[in-house]
Amino acid sequence: MAAGRAPILTPRGDDFPRWYQDVLNKAELADNGPVRGTMVIRPYAYAIWERMVAEVDARIKAAGAENAYFPLFIPESYFQREAEHVEGFSPELAVVTVGGGKELEEPVVVRPTSETVIGEYMAKWVQSYRDLPLLLNQWANVVRWELRPRVFLRTSEFLWQEGHTAHATEDDAREYAEHILHSVYRDFMVEVLAIPVLVGAKIAQERFAGATNTLTCEAMMGDGKALQMGTSHELGQNFARAFDVGFLDEHGEQRICWTTSWGVSTRMMGGLIMAHGDDAGLRVPPRLAAVQAVVLVVRDEDGSVTAAAGELVDSLGRAGVRARLDARVETGFGRRATEWELKGVPLRIEVGPRDLAEGQVVVARRDDGAKVPVPVAELAARAPGLLEEVQAAMLADATERRDALTTVVDSVEEAAEVSATGFAVLPWRLLDDAAIDLLGRSAVTVRCLQTPDGELPGGAPADELVAVCARSY
RNA sequence: CGGGACGUGGCGCAGUCUGGGAGCGCACCGGCUUUGGGAGCCGGGGGUCGCGAGUUCGAAUCUCGCCGUCCCGACCA
Numbered sequence: 001m002a003a004g005r006a007p008i009l010t011p012r013g014d015d016f017p018r019w020y021q022d023v024l025n026k027a028e029l030a031d032n033g034p035v036r037g038t039m040v041i042r043p044y045a046y047a048i049w050e051r052m053v054a055e056v057d058a059r060i061k062a063a064g065a066e067n068a069y070f071p072l073f074i075p076e077s078y079f080q081r082e083a084e085h086v087e088g089f090s091p092e093l094a095v096v097t098v099g100g101g102k103e104l105e106e107p108v109v110v111r112p113t114s115e116t117v118i119g120e121y122m123a124k125w126v127q128s129y130r131d132l133p134l135l136l137n138q139w140a141n142v143v144r145w146e147l148r149p150r151v152f153l154r155t156s157e158f159l160w161q162e163g164h165t166a167h168a169t170e171d172d173a174r175e176y177a178e179h180i181l182h183s184v185y186r187d188f189m190v191e192v193l194a195i196p197v198l199v200g201a202k203i204a205q206e207r208f209a210g211a212t213n214t215l216t217c218e219a220m221m222g223d224g225k226a227l228q229m230g231t232s233h234e235l236g237q238n239f240a241r242a243f244d245v246g247f248l249d250e251h252g253e254q255r256i257c258w259t260t261s262w263g264v265s266t267r268m269m270g271g272l273i274m275a276h277g278d279d280a281g282l283r284v285p286p287r288l289a290a291v292q293a294v295v296l297v298v299r300d301e302d303g304s305v306t307a308a309a310g311e312l313v314d315s316l317g318r319a320g321v322r323a324r325l326d327a328r329v330e331t332g333f334g335r336r337a338t339e340w341e342l343k344g345v346p347l348r349i350e351v352g353p354r355d356l357a358e359g360q361v362v363v364a365r366r367d368d369g370a371k372v373p374v375p376v377a378e379l380a381a382r383a384p385g386l387l388e389e390v391q392a393a394m395l396a397d398a399t400e401r402r403d404a405l406t407t408v409v410d411s412v413e414e415a416a417e418v419s420a421t422g423f424a425v426l427p428w429r430l431l432d433d434a435a436i437d438l439l440g441r442s443a444v445t446v447r448c449l450q451t452p453d454g455e456l457p458g459g460a461p462a463d464e465l466v467a468v469c470a471r472s473y
Numbered sequence: 474c475g476g477g478a479c480g481u482g483g484c485g486c487a488g489u490c491u492g493g494g495a496g497c498g499c500a501c502c503g504g505c506u507u508u509g510g511g512a513g514c515c516g517g518g519g520g521u522c523g524c525g526a527g528u529u530c531g532a533a534u535c536u537c538g539c540c541g542u543c544c545c546g547a548c549c550a
Contacts, residue, residue, distance in 0.1 A: 008511075017544070025484075036541070091548070113550090144549070147474060153550090160550065208549095228550065265550045299508050334510035341510095352509055362509085443546070 011279050016223040027282045027342045030151050037149035037156030047290035055192050059184040065135035065163055070117045073108040078116035081242040088209020092144040110143040118164045119243030129168050129249045137163040152270035153473050160265035166257040173258035174234055180262045181215045181232040194285035194395040195219045195275045200448025201457045212236035218447045220402040221274035224422040226447045226470040229271050232262035282344030283366055285394045286387035294345045297327040298352030309351045315380040346390045367393050415469050419444040428465040443471050
């Protein structure tokens with residue numbers, strides 16, 4: 001029956017960007033907004049984003065930071081105070097010049113990031129070494145006018161979390177920036193998103209505007225391209241100086257703080273889609289999924305199947321599984337099965353009269369398509385374990401693919417070639433300006449620097465570091 | 474912002490070259506038959522042909538301008 005029918009989605013191998021668009025539409029994730037570069041996040045995608053927020057927020061709080069909220073509008077003059085910051089952000093600022101029908105005396109910028117406003121208030125709040133470290137975070141929307149927008153990956157407005165901290169010493173600031181990268185971002189991405197991200201440091205050219213060091217989590221997408229999934233910056237004393245964030249130390253000496261900032265955004269939705277999606281649609285890892293299991297009533301003559309399915313949903317819920325009932329029997333089974341596959345729900349539990357007669361249900365895994373019968377009485381007890389199996393399998397799949405598409409090379413030419421389809425790892429010492437320029441001609445960039453065993457460079461000697469190169473989103 | 478392609482019901486497209494009925498598939502609504510992988514048949518509803526000028530008796534079709542989308546390059550979460 002399916003033979004001869006057009007595929008639901010453009011196959012990934014035919015046209016990856018087109019496939020991505022198809023997933024956004026068919027899985028009802030997002031639409032373009034009316035203003036170029038803006039997006040509408042639809043309920044199913046927003047539910048996933050809320051799960052991301054919950055998981056990341058819990059980790060941020062575990063790292064000791066507290067949530068606060070700073071204004072959307074920032075005086076334009078604030079941006080002028082940090083030279084590199086202005087230079088980096090000027091091209092993508094949205095500036096409001098009229099308010100209440102009148103030309104404003106000083107234009108206000110719609111925040112592209114909040115270092116400047118937060119710096120102003122940190123200066124006010126921090127007086128003593130006893131006030132440090134000051135660990136703040138906010139969940140907010142930000143605006144960066146984009147020339148080439150792509151839903152979730154690069155939009156002019158996006159949702160994110162931005163952490164901002166002030167510390168007494170450089171070491172303390174560095175440790176905290178690293179702690180966030182590892183214990184919040186990498187942990188979340190690997191354990192919840194099931195995406196095996198690389199951690200590393202950005203080269204100077206790729207640093208955040210105003211940072212002294214930018215740490216990154218880099219993921220590989222289904223087409224071998226890289227996606228920066230999150231960054232954590234050491235800002236040195238650049239912003240602290242510009243905004244006069246100072247304190248008296250225990251010896252009564254006036255000193256300047258060391259600050260950090262770090263963020264992850266709705267871009268992770270794009271990463272989720274492109275890292276795990278297949279030709280049948282999205283695949284959501286169970287720990288992330290807003291709907292972990294859908295109980296699908298295959299057909300129902302007298303209401304008894306729906307009743308039994310409802311009980312299964314309840315029992316799954318009691319077992320800690322986020323389950324949902326699909327009893328829309330007026331819609332064909334195949335249609336509904338396809339819909340849930342598009343949406344990537346990890347487990348589909350099929351219940352029909354035949355199953356009930358045999359005291360079983362059929363459990364279909366979204367990750368590998370396997371279908372196994374499970375006795376009704378055992379479903380709730382077995383589902384959590386099965387979800388964990390799916391979670392582990394998805395991480396293993398993604399890791400295997402990333403490793404298969406990663407090649408260690410020892411020349412710039414090879415790096416350019418290999419980066420056409422995946423990641424190239426080569427000695428950092430080979431990458432002088434001319435080499436970086438050469439890679440650039442193939443749209444290849446240095447994603448991050450690592451130690452050979454994949455850790456942050458830290459204090460490792462520069463000539464021992466490796467550079468991970470790839471094309472990127 | 475440079476190069477390329479494309480804008481026709483919600484989605485995907487034909488029609489444009491060679492001007493004259495706005496059509497097709499899917500989706501949607503109603504009815505009947507169906508229901509273990511995208512249902513079938515019958516009957517319906519829905520479109521300023523991206524926007525604006527121009528040429529013409531007449532423009533989806535020709536001309537110009539603008540906007541948007543996608544791809545490829547320069548920047549970012």
